[in-house]
Amino acid sequence: MFKLTTICASLALLATTVVAADDDISFSACGLIGAYYPPPHILKSSKTSSSINTKFTQVFDKLIQDGGSENYGNITANSTSFSVVIFSGAADLREDPTLFEYHYTSGMDYQEIGTNLTSSTAFPVGDLTMIFTVYTWLVKMGETWDTPITKFLPELKTLNSSSIASWDDITIGSLAGQVSGLARTCMLIRPPLLKSKFKLGLSKEPFLFRPDTTPIVSYTAYQLLAFAMEKRSRGQSFSDVLKQAVFDPLNMTSSGLLGDKSNNQSIFAIGGLNMSQTGEPGAISLVSSISDLTRAGHAMLDSTLLNKAVTRRWLHGAYATSNLRNGVGRPWEVYHSGSTAISPVLDALTKSGTIGQYASYFGLVPELEAGFAILAHDSTVADRKLDLNVYADIVSEALVYFVKAAAQETVVRYGGSYGAKDGNGVFGHFNITSNGYGLEVQELRDQNGIDLRSEYAKALDIKETDLDFRLYPTNVQDKTRHQFVAVYQDKSAPIDMGTPTCITWQEVGAVPGVAHRFWFELDESGGAARVLIDQGDVVLERSE
Structure with missing residues (x-):
């Protein structure tokens, strides 16, 4: 199986830094996480969209044609079929959020089944099922992260579990967040195996850790969520629960569960899947397509089925792992991208899946309002060994275009020169730079000509030549104005024993008299017409 660390490793290319041999790490602006640029709005007719389609179709x-490349590695084009999609989460692209897609049917698969892959071709997606189990829980049951699972399944209390760990300690959040402490699987379920058998398995081997200790994958955890939703639905099957809560509202017509007769007939190369081991339906039994995953990903980013506040809380990491690059969410595999220890971090919320000779990968980057999905099949590989490294690396590189587009769009909408209200003279200039995100404030004076950069540097006890002064966007905005916050740093500040820290989040608005709120008032096109500093004490008009 491919490594999570390969994906999105290049997403922070705009914030380049240099690490010298003597650990003299050069300055890189320390932004507020998730607030580097406003998400780009990429139209299908845009230059960015055209560039992505042209370049990556060629790639x-x-x-x-070559069976791989020196940059990305080798593939087995004669046996591996795959589909790739990159999509937007923009609200006005709900009907068709696809920005790039590519489908390839291997000669071996075509000879076997006689049809080519399309966006609606169904694949078993394995562990991606967990995302939809949690998503369905949020849609149907709401946010109940701190509620014990025994509230929904009180019969768990009757199991002969160890006195060291209690079923009452396992919450919905720990089950969804992969920190339940439960074993990976108690036994494989083959419908219609009785739930009593599942309970028997749980009583024999329940806990590896106490809940909320350390992330470990547990298929059992998601099956318990599925059982709880079935019980709350008064006997509906998990398949029906998914269909009613998510698939039907999002028009996911290719999606269902392994074991559903209507799905099995449409699955790509289904003859290669051992149907006697479909696994816990709540964990690894989803069947879906590129088009359906695109609809679902857009809906998650755009809060189509959830309250926006719920979405913000869900699309985040929740737990750490033993690797600085990797975190865990509910049920996300979180990749923290950044080129060095002081590069800004951009999180990609991903989930990988394998089952039989199929592999899948799904990811969202909320700060970019973008996502991707990869589905593949190869009848020549061993069970759960299909590697998506090469395809994932290419997709991660494509997402860099979104970062660049966000930077350029920020300059167009908010950057450039600003002057006094009477139009006499330039009093402010904002631009992007190569050593950090956000808009650098390169010049700023009030209507009386007072140099505010100089005044703020004095108040902060920073030499003016060493002052890094940047504006970062917040999500406090409407159609007429957008709030940014100011972050100030001393570029000459020493690195503590070669280990840089980033504590600007503690300093916003900390020094009286130093501006930290910048309101950009927007015109009809969505670009800035003027900027108001703090409570409108300084008003600068944007120059033509």
């Missing part, structure tokens, strides 16, 4: 074409 995949050549990859197949």
